[in-house]
Amino acid sequence: MFGQIAERYDLNNRLHSLWRDQAWRRFAVRQARLGPTDEVLDVACGTGDLTRAFAEAAPPPRRVVGLDFTPEMLLVAERKRRSGRGTWPERCSYQQGDAQFLPFPDSSFDVVSIAFGIRNVADPRRALREFARVIRPGGRLIVLEFGVPRLALVRWFNALYCTRVMPRTAAWLAGDRSGAYRYLPASVATFPDQVGLAAMMRDETGWPQVESHGLSLGICYCHRAIRPQ
């Protein structure tokens, strides 16, 4: 399904978030509080927009690995990396893999991120345990995900937009017949909200410190869990 929408995925993200999605990713990068020796793993990286945002941060981390299980998404990410200007492409690499079985030893990254991906993983609890396993003491887990806005009017408008408007326009733009853009909003509705996701992160990592920030009136949430030293 993700393979079907890969080519127009970025355009759809920009248009349907009214150009907010890259600002949400930049917020996630700031939440990671990067240092120059940090190593970052961006899970379910898709076309690599968050991976790139990490690699372009100031100060930049030492390396950023983007991991995803959809080859078509990784092809787009790699194409963007190869045509990228400046030094960020040198810090980035992409590889195929499953969030639930990360191909890395324990404690191998300072930051693990996942943007708009945790709700798509078949067993999100297992993935969260994997993230905790590969994060070093003092490291950060950053999860960006859609939330349920608290204001009733915003909630109503957002639900209408996501269920009636976006699935049609996004599928048309992507030339998609797989039903991906009906599935994506449905997966938001059936996944735990921001409070439930923060609790899930606390439960599965066992780390007490989880902070959540609402963005764009709570349409999106950035959660950060910190592994105790």
Ligand SMILES: C[S@@+](CC[C@H](N)C(=O)[O-])C[C@H]1O[C@@H](n2cnc3c(N)ncnc32)[C@H](O)[C@@H]1O
């Ligand atoms: C909605 S896209 C998000 C892409 C990107 N992180 C972004 O910010 O736009 C979800 C991605 O999750 C990936 N994905 C879903 N389940 C996965 C898994 N178990 N392991 C790795 N990637 C997965 C899909 O291939 C897809 O690229």
